[in-house]
Amino acid sequence: MQKYILLGDEAIARAGVDAGISGMYAYPGTPSTEIMEYVQLLKNKGEVSISCEWSANEKSALETALGMSYTGKRAMAAMKHVGLNVAADAFINSAITGVNGGLLVVAADDPSMHSSQNEQDSRFYGKFAFVPVFEPSGQQEAYDMVFDAFELSEKYSVPVLIRITTRLAHSRAEVTSRRPHPQKQIRLPEDSSRFILMPAIARKRYKTVLGNYEKLKMENRLSKYNVFRDGHNRNLGIIACGLAWNYLMENFSDEQIPYPVLKISAYPFDKDIIMNITERCREILVLEEGYPFVEEQLRGILDDGRRIYGRMDGAIPRDGELTPDIVAKALGISTGSGPRVPDLVAPRPPSFCKGCGHADMFNAITEAMKPYPFNGVFSDIGCYTLAALPPYSAINSCVDMGASVTMAVGAADAGLHPSVAVIGDSTFTHSGMTGLLDAVVKNSNVTVIIADNQTTGMTGGQKSSGTGRLKDICTGLGVDHKHVRTIVPLRKNHEENVRIIREEIDFQGPSVIIASRECIQTAARRKKSENKSETEKDQS
Amino acid sequence: MKSDIILAGVGGQGILSIAAAIGLAAASNRLFVKQSEVHGMSQRGGDVQSHLRISDRKIYSDLIPKGKADIIISVEPMEALRYLPWLSESGWIVSNSVPYVNIPSYPPAEEITAEIKKIRNSILFDAESVARDCGSVRSANMVILGAAAPFIGLPLTEIEKAVAGLFASKGEEVVKINLKAFRAGLTVTGRA
Numbered sequence: 001m002q003k004y005i006l007l008g009d010e011a012i013a014r015a016g017v018d019a020g021i022s023g024m025y026a027y028p029g030t031p032s033t034e035i036m037e038y039v040q041l042l043k044n045k046g047e048v049s050i051s052c053e054w055s056a057n058e059k060s061a062l063e064t065a066l067g068m069s070y071t072g073k074r075a076m077a078a079m080k081h082v083g084l085n086v087a088a089d090a091f092i093n094s095a096i097t098g099v100n101g102g103l104l105v106v107a108a109d110d111p112s113m114h115s116s117q118n119e120q121d122s123r124f125y126g127k128f129a130f131v132p133v134f135e136p137s138g139q140q141e142a143y144d145m146v147f148d149a150f151e152l153s154e155k156y157s158v159p160v161l162i163r164i165t166t167r168l169a170h171s172r173a174e175v176t177s178r179r180p181h182p183q184k185q186i187r188l189p190e191d192s193s194r195f196i197l198m199p200a201i202a203r204k205r206y207k208t209v210l211g212n213y214e215k216l217k218m219e220n221r222l223s224k225y226n227v228f229r230d231g232h233n234r235n236l237g238i239i240a241c242g243l244a245w246n247y248l249m250e251n252f253s254d255e256q257i258p259y260p261v262l263k264i265s266a267y268p269f270d271k272d273i274i275m276n277i278t279e280r281c282r283e284i285l286v287l288e289e290g291y292p293f294v295e296e297q298l299r300g301i302l303d304d305g306r307r308i309y310g311r312m313d314g315a316i317p318r319d320g321e322l323t324p325d326i327v328a329k330a331l332g333i334s335t336g337s338g339p340r341v342p343d344l345v346a347p348r349p350p351s352f353c354k355g356c357g358h359a360d361m362f363n364a365i366t367e368a369m370k371p372y373p374f375n376g377v378f379s380d381i382g383c384y385t386l387a388a389l390p391p392y393s394a395i396n397s398c399v400d401m402g403a404s405v406t407m408a409v410g411a412a413d414a415g416l417h418p419s420v421a422v423i424g425d426s427t428f429t430h431s432g433m434t435g436l437l438d439a440v441v442k443n444s445n446v447t448v449i450i451a452d453n454q455t456t457g458m459t460g461g462q463k464s465s466g467t468g469r470l471k472d473i474c475t476g477l478g479v480d481h482k483h484v485r486t487i488v489p490l491r492k493n494h495e496e497n498v499r500i501i502r503e504e505i506d507f508q509g510p511s512v513i514i515a516s517r518e519c520i521q522t523a524a525r526r527k528k529s530e531n532k533s534e535t536e537k538d539q540s
Numbered sequence: 541m542k543s544d545i546i547l548a549g550v551g552g553q554g555i556l557s558i559a560a561a562i563g564l565a566a567a568s569n570r571l572f573v574k575q576s577e578v579h580g581m582s583q584r585g586g587d588v589q590s591h592l593r594i595s596d597r598k599i600y601s602d603l604i605p606k607g608k609a610d611i612i613i614s615v616e617p618m619e620a621l622r623y624l625p626w627l628s629e630s631g632w633i634v635s636n637s638v639p640y641v642n643i644p645s646y647p648p649a650e651e652i653t654a655e656i657k658k659i660r661n662s663i664l665f666d667a668e669s670v671a672r673d674c675g676s677v678r679s680a681n682m683v684i685l686g687a688a689a690p691f692i693g694l695p696l697t698e699i700e701k702a703v704a705g706l707f708a709s710k711g712e713e714v715v716k717i718n719l720k721a722f723r724a725g726l727t728v729t730g731r732a
């Protein structure tokens with residue numbers, strides 16, 4: 001037993017390590033990134049021997065974790081909420097095959113979109129795939145749940161989803177650890193045919209999965225996290241899910257909550273635990289982070305009879321993350337506020353770092369595109385998306401990872417010229433390569449510009465799978481080597497870079513320009529650590 | 541004992557080091573700590589904030605309710621104003637007065653000063669020149685921490701110990717500069 005101060009992300013990683021995982025698999029994405037980084041930190045310190053390299057994308061991460069589970073060892077896959085879209089095929093089908101060694105999938109949702117394209121609620125994926133979901137309310141609970149989730153996973157041979165949101169992922173508190181479990185030995189599945197999802201096998205497995213889902217509702221272990229507390233005022237009953245429970249408790253600080261309260265942190269839950277509170281109380285308030293997942297089930301399609309307050313009737317805003325103030329208002333508790341923000345306070349949006357190569361690259365692209373009537377550029381997700389803001393205003397799209405390439409292909413099919421895609425190096429290896437193959441196969445008239453800063457910049461500079469391999473990947477996919485050009489985005493190369501971009505736009509067919517210059521943040525960190533190891537050498 | 545603190549600044553100004561120092565001091569005093577921080581875009585010159593809560597009772601919410609913050613500690617003056625709705629009636633603002641201008645619409649410095657001065661309990665001073673005198677302008681965050689320290693509700697010696705602990709891995713010289721900066725900050729508030 002040891003005490004640590006950990007982010008929610010780190011608490012989950014620490015628990016995974018202590019529960020004896022042999023592999024942690026992930027692709028970076030805010031707010032989930034620190035889960036993998038914590039395991040890598042322990043490995044670099046020599047404290048653990050766990051496989052923990054970044055995967056090319058979330059689908060590879062989850063499948064690799066499933067492969068580890070197949071051998072009987074424990075594994076985890078971590079991702080941000082939209083990463084689970086990319087891994088959805090693997091996730092849903094791994095529920096049908098079942099697992100061998102325990103398998104946990106961690107999805108970090110980002111309500112209010114602090115750094116995401118949407119605020120989807122991963123609990124729906126659990127229901128969709130018939131996978132149990134744990135939703136911790138705090139760092140210690142997150143740590144403890146991982147142990148129970150692994151046991152549940154192995155008992156029912158099912159992956160378990162841990163759903164967290166930004167506030168827990170990125171908030172620190174004290175966590176007490178347990179005695180670590182050793183890693184498991186290889187023990188292959190007795191019935192390995194269940195991993196072959198041919199229809200005849202899958203049909204059988206599906207029935208098992210459906211049956212297990214009913215059993216999961218009854219599972220005692222789940223109810224340990226679904227706690228009911230009675231109250232004397234039965235005019236209102238409160239159902240608080242995961243983190244929402246904290247905001248409820250905050251509002252009553254030291255007083256006893258007068259209303260009956262049901263805390264839900266484990267799904268699926270049985271009808272009985274809901275009836276237990278609804279039968280006792282006149283009205284119900286549902287507090288949950290994300291979509292009205294529980295509220296919608298409670299109301300059902302007919303939504304008649306009982307008065308239910310929540311996100312669907314406006315008692316709580318329909319979108320955005322919860323706060324203690326929002327919960328207070330829903331409870332009719334008066335809220336305070338300090339002075340309002342003076343009008344002179346200006347927004348301070350993020351922007352390219354001083355000296356960032358992306359800025360020079362966009363200056364060249366914008367100038368190269370000037371002569372053409374259509375000045376649009378399909379782009380993607382990363383630091384380079386900041387070119388959407390003035391003074392650049394240089395890109396026209398950012399949808400989902402890899403979409404720049406395929407949208408450019410579609411637009412070229414429609415006859416648009418030039419059709420240019422700008423995609424980061426990490427985004428390219430995540431989901432851009434397959435689109436480029438499409439472009440090669442149909443000889444599409446597109447120009448793909450890879451913004452190669454040799455790192456996954458947006459999420460803090462993680463290793464990028466394509467570093468040093470991009471040219472070979474593009475020629476390997478079939479792009480003519482004469483049309484895989486490399487430029488160095490520096491001011492002094494501006495004229496030459498504009499010329500090269502124009503040449504490739506004018507070329508009829510798929511071409512790639514790799515704009516290669518190390519991210520200045522990564523470069524600065526690298527130099528610092530090189531200097532440090534130099535001095536250490538000098539001293540020894 | 542309970543102290544709710546909003547930390548504010550711009551990416552790279554070191555507000556997370558302030559949070560870490562207070563957090564360490566609170567933990568070694570056997571208090572509960574919760575510290576929520578915004579990651580992600582901070583490297584790219586955006587605004588950053590952290591909610592830091594310390595208490596001798598269990599803390600539930602990671603976020604401080606509006607109107608409940610005891611102190612806003614800011615390394616940048618306009619950023620201090622961004623979180624005014626969180627400040628309690630008796631709360632303090634302790635802020636650096638040197639603007640970090642990386643946007644075209646940055647308001648005139650005098651107007652910002654005037655707004656901060658409207659708050660009864662406010663301390664606004666040039667933490668960067670104090671830090672420079674201590675050996676490194678980069679320790680301005682520790683100067684600000686020093687100035688805010690008397691309002692936090694923790695023993696000053698504990699915070700000082702935490703500052704030393706925080707920089708221990710960076711060598712003696714760095715520890716010395718940051719301790720000097722912390723003490724210089726304390727002198728500013730006149731309570732050292």
Ligand SMILES: Cc1ncc(C[n+]2csc(CCOP(=O)(O)OP(=O)(O)O)c2C)c(N)n1
Nearest residue numbers: 029381382383384424425426427456457458
């Ligand atoms: C499916 C999915 N996974 C992860 C993310 C999070 N994410 C956004 S940008 C980015 C990295 C982009 O790196 P790169 O393409 O190299 O561009 P850079 O930021 O370095 O310019 C990541 C991981 C996401 N938005 N969607």
